[in-house]
Amino acid sequence: MKHQEKVSPFSEKKIRLTNSFEDQKPGTSGLRKSTKKFCEKDYLESFIEAIFQTLPGIKGGTLVLGGDGRYGNERAIQIILKMGAAHGLKKIITTTKGILSTPAASNLIRSQNAIGGIILSASHNPGGANGDFGVKVNGANGGPAPESLTNEIYRYTKKLKEYKLLDVPDISITAKGKHFLSQMCVEVIDGVDDYIHLMQKLFDFESIKQLINDDFPVIFDAMNAVTGPYAHYLLEKLLEAPTGTVLNGSPLEDFGGIHPDPNLTYASDLAELLLEKKQYSFGAACDGDGDRNMILGKDCFVNPSDSLAVITANAHLIPGYSEGITGVARSMPTSSAVDVVAKELNIKCFETPTGWKFFGNLLDANEITICGEESFGTGSNHVREKDGLWAVLFWLQILSKRRLSVSEIMKEHWLKYGRHYYSRHDYEGIESKAANDLYNRLENLLTSLTGKPFAGSIVTVADNFEYTDPIDKSISSRQGLRILLEDKSRIIVRMSGTGTKGSTLRVYLERFVPKTGDLDQDPQLVLKQLIDDINSLAEIERRTGMNKPTVIT
Numbered sequence: 296m297k298h299q300e301k302v303s304p305f306s307e308k309k310i311r312l313t314n315s316f317e318d319q320k321p322g323t324s325g326l327r328k329s330t331k332k333f334c335e336k337d338y339l340e341s342f343i344e345a346i347f348q349t350l351p352g353i354k355g356g357t358l359v360l361g362g363d364g365r366y367g368n369e370r371a372i373q374i375i376l377k378m379g380a381a382h383g384l385k386k387i388i389t390t391t392k393g394i395l396s397t398p399a400a401s402n403l404i405r406s407q408n409a410i411g412g413i414i415l416s417a418s419h420n421p422g423g424a425n426g427d428f429g430v431k432v433n434g435a436n437g438g439p440a441p442e443s444l445t446n447e448i449y450r451y452t453k454k455l456k457e458y459k460l461l462d463v464p465d466i467s468i469t470a471k472g473k474h475f476l477s478q479m480c481v482e483v484i485d486g487v488d489d490y491i492h493l494m495q496k497l498f499d500f501e502s503i504k505q506l507i508n509d510d511f512p513v514i515f516d517a518m519n520a521v522t523g524p525y526a527h528y529l530l531e532k533l534l535e536a537p538t539g540t541v542l543n544g545s546p547l548e549d550f551g552g553i554h555p556d557p558n559l560t561y562a563s564d565l566a567e568l569l570l571e572k573k574q575y576s577f578g579a580a581c582d583g584d585g586d587r588n589m590i591l592g593k594d595c596f597v598n599p600s601d602s603l604a605v606i607t608a609n610a611h612l613i614p615g616y617s618e619g620i621t622g623v624a625r626s627m628p629t630s631s632a633v634d635v636v637a638k639e640l641n642i643k644c645f646e647t648p649t650g651w652k653f654f655g656n657l658l659d660a661n662e663i664t665i666c667g668e669e670s671f672g673t674g675s676n677h678v679r680e681k682d683g684l685w686a687v688l689f690w691l692q693i694l695s696k697r698r699l700s701v702s703e704i705m706k707e708h709w710l711k712y713g714r715h716y717y718s719r720h721d722y723e724g725i726e727s728k729a730a731n732d733l734y735n736r737l738e739n740l741l742t743s744l745t746g747k748p749f750a751g752s753i754v755t756v757a758d759n760f761e762y763t764d765p766i767d768k769s770i771s772s773r774q775g776l777r778i779l780l781e782d783k784s785r786i787i788v789r790m791s792g793t794g795t796k797g798s799t800l801r802v803y804l805e806r807f808v809p810k811t812g813d814l815d816q817d818p819q820l821v822l823k824q825l826i827d828d829i830n831s832l833a834e835i836e837r838r839t840g841m842n843k844p845t846v847i848t
């Protein structure tokens with residue numbers, strides 16, 4: 296490996312700022328905005344300055360840096376390297392061409408004892424000059440920064456007057472190697488290798504390879520985003536699936552125009568191959584930064600809430616989890632399917648607010664081993680992020696050990712535990728005032744609902760969800776409106792925290808049918824009364840102007 300001469304001193308530039316982050320809501324683990332916004336003068340720099348002034352251990356620390364390859368990725372990396380050097384970091388570990396998936400970044404932060412990481416991604420939001428960009432901050436445990444830190448970052452943005460960076464030329468990150476920016480070492484590594492080693496420790500690759508060889512055709516859609524290089528290596532090289540198994544496998548700056556959100560709407564080409572043409576036994580897709588996953592079988596879509604339940608019920612089959620799991624957690628809007636499995640396994644089950652950061656303390660305290668969300672996220676204690684390809688391998692491993700089809704696995708699961716029919720209705724791009732009015736009005740209505748009939752049952756709980764972290768006792772309130780019914784049905788309404796255009800309203804619907812009931816119905820029909828009643832209570836059509844959701848999962 297070639298070491299570049301240490302060159303010093305560089306001139307340090309301090310630039311006065313005019314940017315304002317007043318419109319940022321505290322509570323997210325970073326900043327997600329339009330690419331155009333990030334291209335405004337000093338905008339990115341200002342936010343990075345706030346991170347460097349706030350993240351503990353910057354002076355003399357090691358930071359992990361990479362992104363999903365979207366437009367703006369390499370420019371941001373160069374800026375952050377120069378700012379990191381000006382702030383006294385000892386080392387920044389980045390990757391060739393800056394390609395690093397979110398779970399792989401989490402793994403590197405942990406294995407390299409870094410103080411944290413900066414991941415450049417707007418996740419599943421579209422990319423390109425007209426798309427979105429984002430800066431995600433992760434802490435030393437490898438997980439999304441907790442609210443205490445992100446709140447501090449935003450507070451700092453308000454008093455920001457200037458930022459510091461070394462006024463030096465860009466360095467090349469096209470190949471592995473070490474460089475120095477003043478006293479700071481920049482180590483460029485391959486972003487794929489360490490992650491693959493981690494997967495090899497958790498899964499029995501031989502048995503998956505055997506399954507694929509035994510006429511079990513699989514297909515994976517990387518959506519022209521970050522998982523392409525990882526999936527080529529894992530599926531086509533190590534697991535010897537035929538070349539062509541990975542679709543859209545090269546990260547493109549605009550994801551080739553694809554909206555890299557793996558659901559039935561945005562990954563419809565893949566869905567068609569499995570659900571209509573029935574050409575493959577297994578199909579999967581991941582999102583922009585590789586933390587989300589969608590699982591499909593021949594003629595079978597696996598709802599993410601069910602996926603979490605199946606993964607939990609079958610964890611003993613996977614070498615990395617064969618010694619048992621301590622507990623599980625799901626976000627509040629995720630269906631209760633996993634709760635039933637946890638009860639049967641006699642392990643703890645936690646309900647947290649939406650957002651992966653809420654799993655961090657439980658994972659660190661070893662209270663849980665596996666966790667997941669309805670928003671196509673599943674993961675475990677192997678990293679501190681949700682992990683799309685991990686979920687794909689997990690499913691392939693279950694299939695390789697059970698030798699059943701995906702739909703047989705699902706049917707068997709429901710016959711044992713009953714079925715939690717579930718669906719999420721998204722109303723995207725609503726005018727923000729209309730969305731807020733709808734939400735606030737519904738919140739006010741909740742107070743009078745308890746004990747009243749609703750959707751053929753009786754309301755037992757109607758509130759705005761509040762969570763007390765079992766480990767640090769911090770309280771997160773107003774995490775989503777809940778209507779829970781006596782017959783175990785649940786309706787949740789919350790506003791998305793990840794959209795960048797107008798507001799997105801999410802309505803989550805769940806109805807339980809015991810194992811003796813009809814387990815093979817269309818979820819939209821089973822949920823119809825819940826859908827109709829919440830639509831009329833919240834006046835969704837009248838207030839949004841939409842007579843149907845933008846996306847139905």
Ligand code: G16
Pocket residue numbers: 417418419586587649650651652668670672790791792793794801
């Ligand atoms: C992020 C968080 C997830 C969370 C999701 C919610 O996903 O990491 O834990 O479930 O947001 O999204 P919304 O607020 O739009 O419902 P990602 O994949 O965007 O990082």
